Amino acid sequence: MSNIFDESYFRGALVDQRDTRLDAEFLVCVNRSGDLSVRLPEIPKTPAVTEFFDRNFGSGRTLHLKLTGQNAGRESFSTTDFYVTNRRVSGVARSPTVSISGRCQEATISRPATSNVRQPIVEWFTNGFKTFLNLGADSEHGKVQMFGHLLWDKHEPPAAGRLALFQRDQQHDYMAIDAATLTLEHVARIMSVALDVYITPRVIVERREKKETFHIRGGVQSAQPYVPPFDRADIEKIFAHACGMTTVQRDHFKAHDLPIRWLVAPAHYEEARHIGAMTALEAVLEQQKSPRLVGRTEFERLKRKLAYLIKEQFPDQKVADQMCTKLNDLNRPSLGEKLRTYISHHDVPTDDFPPEFLDRVIRARNEVVHTGIGKDDHSDIVPYMHVARALVTRILLRAAGYRGPMRWIFDTEMKSTHL
Known part of the structure; x- marks a missing residue:
């Protein structure tokens, strides 16, 4: 698998929380794991540059820098939470330069849609999981595909999992994208149970008729699952079932998201x-x-009698009050x-x-x-x-x-x- 977004050059500006602006040329890449990297190579080391990065790097750095830019290919990049992770000074004494690298939790990249090949209307690159197979099944809103790489093979670099929905009619309006997103959210929820990994997108790609948008979400990679409840021979069956559920069924199952998170949460003990x-x-x-075991009125009468007996038996007011706080549990x-x-x-x-x-x-x-x-x-x-x-x-x-x-x-x- 190649990069999700190949390294591209942008020209724009870096702005800190003091509204200090620094013109910047930078390189952006999203690798196969879904990690976003940003580099500002060889900026001339002027007093303004030195002052800017002295205030925004190290223990006193500002964690939320705004970085925006465009390039000749009509691609654009924007983030509001860029932070500097490394600063290196190089070059000769008379003309030193500063090279900056950094990260951001969330960012947006957009570019014109250029490919004539049929592509998914919504595509997720997620934290890692392992499906063994390229899975595919039909849903109400189109064909869903899913594949997880060899994330835990020590000889393989980590790779993002992939979930994608291909529309039947290729309508790229907002309603179609919303419907596709809800479908992928549901399939991810069911497959989180099946694969024993809570699946969340690290990069979301939305494709409209003339525009591709990459939403970088960040997040951490997955821990290794404990014991998934399906082996490779049965994983296709649960995937097809997830894709085939109706909108009403999906809406009902959404209420189980919290229990799923607790069930598959990574644990060391x-x-x-x-x-x-x-x-x-x-x-x-x-x-x-x-x-309730008995009706409210009947239980209130009983509770008053029990409270009276407790306070009569235990003259210590604090002990009696503590015991009385437990009485409501009797009716559950x-x-x-x-x-x-x-x-x-x-x-x-x-x-x-x-x-x-x-x-x-x-x-x-x-x-x-x-x-x-x-x-x-x-x-x-x-x-x-x-x-x-x-x-x-x-x-x-x-x-x-x-x-x-x-x-x-x-x-x-x-x-x-x-x-």
Whole structure:
């Protein structure tokens, strides 16, 4: 894969937060990983240049410089958060020059559309993921393509993942671009679950009839996934399902974005993975309206009686008040009860989990939350973490309407199931 945006020359201006302006000629490149680099080579070292970079480099530097420019090819570049990362003085004593390099979190590059080859109306270059295959499937708004490179192969430099949508009718208006973007967001959300990496764009390319725009988003590269729930033989099935979901189905599944982020969040410890999965689970259950165990009026009467008994039993006002703050919890179902209700209502398969394991997964979560580590029966947190991750994955895939094979790991054994 070549650069996303080949190095190009621009002429423009650099402006700091004091509104000091410095005319600048600079080079811009977006490499195959989606990293943007900006270089200002060999600027004559005048007093104005020295003063500008003395104020905007080092410990006292300004982090938000505005850099804009154009070139003869009618390309334009703009950013409002450029910062200097390196400054080097060279040249002879009588005519020294300063070379500057820097970065920015977000930037926009635009250029005339010149290619006659059919190209996607919206194209994402994302943080890394691994699909093994070039994936392609039809959606409501056109054909979606997806491919992830060998990101974690130590012999390969990192490369961005790619998601793209090709329109059927080649209309390049704003509504078409918005529809394509929503489709890619949805596919990325489903495939984040499938690949165990939260997929976000680092560079977004939008193509209109006469113009290409590159939106550089920045962001970090991905951590290596833990155990993706699909192998290379089944990844095409979940991808095709994601692309084929209707607008109504996509809108419904969007509510599960937060649980997905928690499930696939990078973690270095098994306890952290377990807490991530359990937090994802609670985020899903929180979306459901849990009925009170008894009616509001009936419970308020009970609560007043209990509060009276507590204050009568414990003359220490502070202790009594603390106990009374817990009374509202009596009218709410427990996490285990909410989970069992959800599993039954949504027909989430759990028959292949060990007996009693759901309750033990919750107890393991409570121990880690309150003590920082599992103890006694939960001292080895790994089996509980595996079940928690498998359960949340099934809940999310069921919410997406997926039916088909998936895999999960328990202890050291890879298992298969069918939703």
